[in-house]
Amino acid sequence: MKYIDKLNRLRCSKALSCYEVGLECELSESAVKKILSKRCAPRVPSLEKLCSVIGTTLPEIFCDDDERVIKVTDETAALLAAYGSIPAAAKKYILGLLDELNKK
Numbered sequence: 147m148k149y150i151d152k153l154n155r156l157r158c159s160k161a162l163s164c165y166e167v168g169l170e171c172e173l174s175e176s177a178v179k180k181i182l183s184k185r186c187a188p189r190v191p192s193l194e195k196l197c198s199v200i201g202t203t204l205p206e207i208f209c210d211d212d213e214r215v216i217k218v219t220d221e222t223a224a225l226l227a228a229y230g231s232i233p234a235a236a237k238k239y240i241l242g243l244l245d246e247l248n249k250k
Contacts, residue, residue, distance in 0.1 A: 149208055164178040171196055
């Protein structure tokens with residue numbers, strides 16, 4: 147359960163005790179300790195609450211450390227859909243334009 151290890155690392159980096167996490171998640175301290183010590187598997191709603199309190203998301207804890215999670219808004223999804231249907235030369239131009247805009 148690598149995701150539990152990630153949750154524990156994040157919790158510790160934010161100096162949150164199991165008691166504090168439990169209060170925010172509406173779980174008992176002992177329930178949080180059981181989950182974070184891998185003695186019981188959390189249900190999805192509890193896991194979502196834990197992630198929220200610790201400052202992460204479900205996709206972030208389940209992806210490998212070398213992967214990036216990108217939050218996709220409706221606007222981003224529309225841009226990706228439009229980008230996927232244009233010719234390669236136009237994609238190259240757009241990427242160059244974005245690089246220039248990001249430098250400013």
